[in-house]
Amino acid sequence: MNTSRTLIALTLLATLGPLGAHAAPDESALTVRQHWNVGGEGGWDYLTLDPTGRRLFVSRSTHVDVIDTATGRITATIPNTEGVHGIALAQGLNRGYTSNGRADSVTVFDLGTLKTIKEVKIDAHNPDAILYEPRGKHVFTFNGKSKNVTVIDAVGLTPVATLPVPGKPEFAVDDGAGRIFVNIESESGQMVVIDSRSLAVEATWNLPGCRSPTGLAIDRVHHRLFSVCDDHVMAVTDAVTGKQAAQVKIGEGPDAAAYDPKRNLVFSSNGDGTLTVIHQTAPDHYDVIDTLATMKGGRTMALDPLSGRIYIASAKFGATPSANAAQPHPRPAILAGSFTVLVVGAKSAALPR
Numbered sequence: 001m002n003t004s005r006t007l008i009a010l011t012l013l014a015t016l017g018p019l020g021a022h023a024a025p026d027e028s029a030l031t032v033r034q035h036w037n038v039g040g041e042g043g044w045d046y047l048t049l050d051p052t053g054r055r056l057f058v059s060r061s062t063h064v065d066v067i068d069t070a071t072g073r074i075t076a077t078i079p080n081t082e083g084v085h086g087i088a089l090a091q092g093l094n095r096g097y098t099s100n101g102r103a104d105s106v107t108v109f110d111l112g113t114l115k116t117i118k119e120v121k122i123d124a125h126n127p128d129a130i131l132y133e134p135r136g137k138h139v140f141t142f143n144g145k146s147k148n149v150t151v152i153d154a155v156g157l158t159p160v161a162t163l164p165v166p167g168k169p170e171f172a173v174d175d176g177a178g179r180i181f182v183n184i185e186s187e188s189g190q191m192v193v194i195d196s197r198s199l200a201v202e203a204t205w206n207l208p209g210c211r212s213p214t215g216l217a218i219d220r221v222h223h224r225l226f227s228v229c230d231d232h233v234m235a236v237t238d239a240v241t242g243k244q245a246a247q248v249k250i251g252e253g254p255d256a257a258a259y260d261p262k263r264n265l266v267f268s269s270n271g272d273g274t275l276t277v278i279h280q281t282a283p284d285h286y287d288v289i290d291t292l293a294t295m296k297g298g299r300t301m302a303l304d305p306l307s308g309r310i311y312i313a314s315a316k317f318g319a320t321p322s323a324n325a326a327q328p329h330p331r332p333a334i335l336a337g338s339f340t341v342l343v344v345g346a347k348s349a350a351l352p353r
Contacts, residue, residue, distance in 0.1 A: 030277060030292055030310075034343040036072030040065065043334060044313050046129070046256075047302040047341075048087040050111075056302060056311055056341070057096070059084040064098055066114060067341065069304075069311075076114045081107050086130040088139060090154055097139050097154070099127035106130070106141060108157055118157050122150045129171045133196045135178055140194070142169035142182055149182070151199050161199045165192050171216040171256070173225070175239060183213035183227050191227065191237065205242035210235035215256035215300075217266065222283040228254035228268045234278070236286065245284040250276040251291065255299035262305055269294070269301040269312055275344060294342055310344040 042061030049056050049069075056067040057078075064078040064087060083102025089111065090096070096114075098107045104125055108117040125145035132139050132154060139152040147168055151161040165184060169192070172182035178197050184190035189210035193203040207213055210229035217226045223239040228250060234257065236246040253271025260267070266278040266286065273296035279289045298314035316338035321330045 029347045030275075030290065030344050031347045032292070032294060032342050033309075033345045034072065036067070036341040036343065037337075038065065038067065038072070038074060038339050038341055039337040040074070040339055041336075044315075044339065045084070045300060046086040047300055047311055047313055048089060049302040049304055049311065050089055051091060053304045053306055053309075057087040057089075058313060058341070059087060059098070060339075072341065072343075078107065078109050078114055078116065080116070080119075083126075085128045088130045088132040090132045090134070090137075090139075092134060093137070093154060095154070097130055097132065097152075099130040099141050101126045101128060101144070106139065106152060120152060120157050120159070122152070122159055123162065124148055124150050129169065129182070131172045131174060131180065133174050133180060135176075136196050136199075138196065138199075140172065140180060140196075142172055144168045149194065163194065163199065163201055165201065166190060166204060170214045173216050173218040175218060175223070176220055179239075181216065181218070181225055181239065183207075183216050185212050185214060187211055189213050189227070189229060189235070191225070191242075193242075203242060205237065207235045207237065208244055209233055209247055215254055215268070217257040217259040219259050219261065219280070219283075221261060222280075224280075224283055226257045226259060226266050228257045234266070234268055234276070236284070246286055248276075248278055248286045249288060250278075253299060256301045258301060258303035258310065260303060260305055260308060263308055265308075267301065267303065267310060269299055269310075271297055271299040273298060273314075275301075275310070275312065292344065294344070295340065298342065308346060312342040312344060313339070314342070315339045 045059045058065045066076040088097045106120045124143035127141035129142040141150045149163040167184040167186040170183040180194040189207035195202045212230045213227040215228040225237040234248040250268040251270030251274040258267045264280040268276040275292040277290040295314040298312040301312045316335040317332040320332040
């Protein structure tokens, strides 16, 4: 932590106007409160917290682990989700949905019992991010290899549309008013806007200076989108006009973004083992107030907007194997039993119970 920079930023927080005043200094001073040694086999991708904050759903390659946030222990497993990337929750329907990248399918499960209801096959390849949109009661999967979006009737559990997009779709968010935004992981950086009522692509926006955007978060009140990109950049986009509103310097290798409207904080979880903490002083003005050390490889996270806690997943790694024709960019192996979830929270706050 850069102590002098943090003290200056926290002093600024205490003197800000109405928007900035929501983030009190003690809420902005964060630390790693707990390390949950979850263990188990398989890699991981997205984390999803249920609205109560009591259960954390973690994708683990072939299954989904459900972790009790009071104890940090696995309480249930959703099996047979081959290549699972993401988990979407539909509280009103009492259902959850997983995107199974290797199976080209979506597993539908009961939120109460966690039992599988159905596996829905899709005519697309490598569903990655997944989103439930409650206005139309549709599930959207964002398919990396086929470069399109599949729309599934969340009640009838049948695919109803396929939307082509200009590149590999990454994370997506909705504005609660009928529009969905999805990053396109291209060298130049793009974002596609989908009308969730007509189920059509409405616009494609450029993201200047944002190479290969992945994680995405939204401020629904001020209509701002936060895309984390390569080259240490978070791009802030006006969700109404599509124009870039700001750029913020972040860590290396990000894969997730989060926005905390209660405290006016934006986060980027970075593969270099840091969490960038950014204060939103105005819709178009942002200050980095901390770069918190987490765990190398901790690129994905979930935010609890009620408590302000953040959950970050990573593991310990062995040596990186030599590159070859089959694996030109090899990844280091995960050390057995080392999978960990970090709990980040305010220094002055009570631990989860």
